[in-house]
Amino acid sequence: xxxxxxxxxxxxxxxxxxxxxxxxxxxxxxxxxxxxxxxxxxxxxxxxxxxxxxxxxxxxxxxxxxxxxxxxxxxxxxxxxxxxxxxxxxxxxxxxxxxxxxxxxxxxxx
Numbered sequence: 001x002x003x004x005x006x007x008x009x010x011x012x013x014x015x016x017x018x019x020x021x022x023x024x025x026x027x028x029x030x031x032x033x034x035x036x037x038x039x040x041x042x043x044x045x046x047x048x049x050x051x052x053x054x055x056x057x058x059x060x061x062x063x064x065x066x067x068x069x070x071x072x073x074x075x076x077x078x079x080x081x082x083x084x085x086x087x088x089x090x091x092x093x094x095x096x097x098x099x100x101x102x103x104x105x106x107x108x109x110x
Contacts (some may be wrong), residue, residue, distance in 0.1 A: 023052050047091045054086045059102065066109055079104060 028034050030109035057079045065074040080101055 047089070050082075050086050050089060050091050054082050054092070054100075057082050058100065061104060061106065069108065076105065076108055 003100065028037055038094075057075070059074050061075050061079055083097045083100050086092050087094050092100075
């Protein structure tokens with residue numbers, strides 16, 4: 001049975017939407033629990049991709065600071081937008097986002 005990248009093998013549930021294969025060893029009994037797991041895995045995939053994008057842009061700016069500070073300064077608003085979006089979608093907490101933005105701006109301006 002396949003549904004949105006969901007493959008059910010016996011008592012193991014595999015999900016391949018945006019992330020690597022996610023395994024659930026014991027399949028839920030009720031249909032609503034199965035649906036909830038599909039939803040939570042879908043949300044996890046989106047959250048993981050948002051978190052990965054945030055980490056990549058931060059690393060890119062940190063690398064850029066060593067070579068070209070002006071270019072890093074230009075990339076700062078893009079990084080802030082990605083970090084703010086992650087905080088808005090509750091991937092990270094609001095204070096965590098503020099701390100990341102503060103540290104990035106301090107690195108660029110130093």
